[in-house]
Amino acid sequence: MTSLAALHGLTQNFAGPTGTIEALRGISAEIAPGVITGVVGPDGAGKTTLLRHLAGLLRPSAGRVEVFGHDMAREAAKAYPYIGYMPQRFGLYEDLSVAENLSLFADLHGLTGAERDERSNMLLEFTGLAPFTRRLASALSGGMKQKLGLACALLARPRLLLLDEPSVGVDPASRRELWRIVERMMAQAEGQMGVVWATSYLDEAERCASVLLLHEGRLLSAVPPADFLAPLQGRVYRVTLPAQKRRQAVAGAKTLPGVLDALVQGDTLRLVLAPGAPAPDASRFGGGAVSFVPPRFEDGFIDRLVTLSPQTAPSPALAVEPPHDGKPVIEVRHLIRLFGDFTAVDDVSFSIPRGEIFGLLGPNGAGKSTTFRMLCGLLRPSGGTAHVAGADLLTAAATARQKLGYMAQKFSLYGELTVRQNLDFFARAYGLRGGARRAAIAEACDRFELKEVVDSTAAALPLGVKQRLSLAAALLHEPEILFLDEPTSGVDPLNRRAFWARIGQLADAGVTVLVTSHFMDEAEYCDRLAIISQGRVIATDTPAQLRARVRSEALPDPTLEDAFIQLVGAAA
């Protein structure tokens, strides 16, 4: 079986703001037809660059890319007609309707007559977009946009389908539908079509026939998931956790010998041990029953990463100990927000006591960010109230803002300034003067491991470091309340764990944390969750309880994603 595409020692360097960025380092791999090949890795790993090479949009700095036997550096034009490409950000024309978008791509691929109509209709049906042909692309939901993008890429019967993170941020139901559509199209193509699916969702990796695991431009592995996970068999355990003092238990578990990773999963703790390490002794940290579990892709990733970049122990807790008066720190009552005749937030209510980590969980477009922004005083509610530390931030004095730390979804610090300059600005903006300011900045650099990059331009930093910087800036003034908007999207698992460890410490020290996320698994880190879908709160409870609600014979061990789908489906 000849491969559809092959990479030979592919290297790609970019000129960055401060020197060269090595986006891809000597990647060699093959893409087979008839299967889905996953390209997996966190943001900045090089997935998009790799796909762009396969699409013929970049010329390699070194090495060779061949698609259908053509060298893409010289004969790309010959391969173009058979490639379907869906770029990461919506490659659609927002001003055009669904039908107009499809028609455009049909024209571009030279489809005419009966074949054109047939293909278009079939795809419209597959994607469920048939009733929406006249709607403008801008008015589609996130999931629908991705489906349309997929349809456009599939129109011309490509032999090589390249999908760059097609399911990122999309609601879980749509995510599954995207997979179904692709699998169905592959079946229709009778083994002639090969798909390259780039994703940072590690659970999607397991559905691929073979996975190219990328990290910082390097290919860590290029084998089928089963082979990838083989070495981890027998090294992964599950331990039930005590109901109270959970975080201490987790911290305790991490100190056991040979533990590479400890991750909370509902009421259990998942432990990955080094090869040859003894079974964990649960009594050492207050845990309960211990059992083997089959390894997941994420476990394998952590395994590889830990050997690459040894983790430092998380730094000690903050000294924040604000007064405790039992009143809820964040109180939202019947919050409503309209944009024209579209209801983004529909009667949302919740309240958060001090020191709790509270999560707003839901897909893109559900209304999380809108709720968030109303809480921060960035948006005026159409109805209802939102109070933070007893004040309405929309009208409150500057002193109220002093208590709040905010970390936005997209990196929103100043890219052209250095780390130090950014921290300096925010310190001053929060009123830290002279010696206090210098001390705060020094401590932030220390605690967040920014010392090495303190004079680097922020834009040049890798994503994980940017997140640390954003968090450091938000904490400079030691706020009582922390708002985090999708803080870890796209970050690799190790950095994500370190991040949550820090958040956990902050919460223990009394900081109230409000988090939004579309990443179902992250919700496990929260003390309580509100599941939000289409502007409404579907359910508010602890993660364990939410999963318990949907436990059934068919689903004996539901994940939060299952819980989400079930609860949203029941409410609809």
Place this chain on the structure above:
Amino acid sequence: MSPRWQRLRGLARKEMLQILRDPSALLIAFLLPVVLLFVIGFGLSLDAHKLKLAAVIEAGSEPVRGISEALDASPYLNVYWAPSGQAARLALDAGQVRGILTMREDFAERLVNPQRWPAQAQLAVNATDPNTGTLLSGYVQGAFSSWLAGTMTEDVLTPPGGIALETRFWYNPDLRSSDFIVPGIIVLVMSMTGTLLTALIVSREWERGTMESMLAAPASMAELVGAKLGVYFVLGMASMAMAAILTVTVFGVPLRGSVLLLALISALFLIFALAQGLFISTIARNQFVSAQLAFLSTMMPAMMLSGMLFDIASMPRWLQLITCFIPARYFVSALQTLFLAGNVWSVLLPNLLALAVAAILATAATLAVTHRRLD
């Protein structure tokens, strides 16, 4: 239909739909020119009508009726009779008058008596505008001559043996500056519009990520650029047509040349401007830099170096050479001739050729920098 035409048609249709659904392109193409035409067309007048003049008779005596009649009757003068030399000077310093005409005490007597000609006066001008001096002097002379013509016979006026100078103004006998400025404004407008239209498009495509998916489709860069330029060309020509109609109807500038030639020359310049806009926005990823570049390369040269405001022949030689590389210059020259003189081929042909060269070079440059790839 051949695949290539199909692709072009599809791309063109996409561009058209986008324009219709997004107002900013329409604003640039139609609102901006109208605003500029009206403000600059009515605001910028180089006609030296009604210059303000302070008049003083020495020793502060009252002006004889004849003199005040003469000066006040001039259509070019707006006379302020100052009570004293100081008052006149103050007015000059404050910018309220352009010059001070100081007449000797015996001016009136000498004026009406040819034996005692010339009557003497002094004209002091604010030197920030040297031509005003020459003009004011001429107007005052003219004012007195006209007045005298009403009271004396012809041969008294022109002394025997004198030389009478007859001046004929061709192509623009009313000496309306708007007749040459307004065509110049069209150049400015086309320049800005063309560049701004295309600059907007490219960055928006990059922002929205649609550029990427376009690149991955079988369309070639020439087709992508061509479709864009094509549709925006049509929009630009519509804008040009509107500007030309306004010029003729609202501003009353005559169009003595052929409309076809006007369309051809405008088309060439428009292609150049559009390609230039695409070029700028492709190489300058930073918005601030591209804004400065656009400003530097369109508005300022169009206003200053194209011959619209300042006569190129009066500039230093080295600067004249530089203006040879500014297409706006050829467009201005061609438009001024087309509107006011007609189809003068000896003037139009070189300008046409120069514009054609500019258009071709700009398009080639744009194609060269817009890679099919992202690097």
Place this chain on the structure above:
Amino acid sequence: MLARILALVLKELTSLWADKKTRFVLIIPPLVQVVLFANAATYDVMHVPLAVWNEDAGVQSSELIRGFTYSRAFAAGPEVFSPMQAQSALESKQAAAVLHVPQDFSADILARRTTHVQLLIDARRSNTALIVSAYASQIVSAYAAKVTRAGAGPVDIALTYLLNPSLASRWLILPALVVILSMMMTTMISALSLARERELGTFEQMLVTPLRPVEIMLGKAVPSLLVGLLEANIVLLAALLLFGVPFKGNLLLFQFTLVVFSLAGVAVGLAISSFTHTQQQAILGVFIYAAPAIVISGYASPIENMPLILQWASKLDPITYMLVISRGMFLTRLPVSLIWAQSWPMILIAVALLAMATQAVRRSVV
């Protein structure tokens, strides 16, 4: 409050200085523009190509013609011998004027008879046409006075030029360039600074901090104002040193007025950007504002010639006032009362626009 504003000012300045391209754009283009435009903007009429149609063979006609060609205003053009040729020379722009001397010219002069000469002028550029006509009649009367020794016309006007004895018209443009170039830069920078933050998302981050809308406005205004001052002084230095234009007024006082003017420019820029969501739109806004503003300020043509509505509009334009101050201070010692009379409207405009922009920022939290 001051500390927070200071924080923002420091950040802006660091940000501006950090980018090499921005540094370049702040310094080089203004210099280039000054040199180019000061040389381009000449109201002098010089070397006008003059075609001569001389039907007279006598010495007097040659003398008259020499009077033309020797003058700075005219340059010798082609000789023509028929009406058709004259027309063609004018049409094709080989000549901008045709001097037609009739057959009996010399004879008439010698015989002390009145005679005529005719001047055909290409009036496609009407302002130069007028000036050409004025120069021509000066030359003719000078020759007539020399030759006929008869009385000159009814009135003899002695022309004196105050303030500017050597008449270089570039003295007219440079004070204006100081104003215009710095206004463009100031407006552009202030408009983009706000638009950029909005586009990149850093604006929201700022709104969450204790920074109040007024503080944000001031924090953005001050750095842009400093840039405006820098630009104005670059052009000022070029005028003083490169072109040797003297400055009669008080330089310190001038700096003060420049501060006021820059503030107005910043206010305009911030006002423009408070209505826009992207940098592109901000740029568009600045362009749409700049071209009309420059024209109605009276820079190129007198305000009194404009229609009434534009005259009123020019009262709202800071450039109008600063132009008067700049031209005045370069060429005279403008009294403080006059300077104040031109300054307070700018202050008013600045305050009004800043207030409007601040209100818009407040309401952007909509």
